[in-house]
Amino acid sequence: MSTVLLVEDEELNRVLVRAILARATNDVVRGIDLVEAASLESARSALDGRPVDVVLLDVNLPDGNGLTLAADLAERDARPRVIALTASVLPHERAAAMSAGCDAFLDKPYAAQDLLDVLAEHLPR
Secondary structure: OOOEEEEOOOOHHHHHHHHHHOOOOOOOOOOOOOEOOEEEEHHHHHOOOOOOOOOEOOOOEEEEEEEEHHHHHHOOOOOOOOEEEEOOOOOHHHHHHHHOOOOEEEEEEOOOOHHHHHHHHHOOO
């Protein structure tokens, strides 16, 4: 079973991701272990000693910029894939996310199928 860490400060957005994943029919996505964090601090705690396959990462968090976490993860030997989920969609913001180590970028608001597709692409088979 794959593990996904959702780093999102807005409860409604976490509920939305949970609902999308609960209805997934794709075998790669269905049944993932979803771990949630509402801040950078809680995300770092969730990552301590726990293997994670994919991080769904909001960029604007109450305790800092999520891209700092992406950059930290890029330094790990067993680095999870990082997908930025953000309403910051200007070209320079997308470029900053990719430079920080994100593997993909999904604009908010996104369609449920787009989230499922990007997860399926980045989860281990």
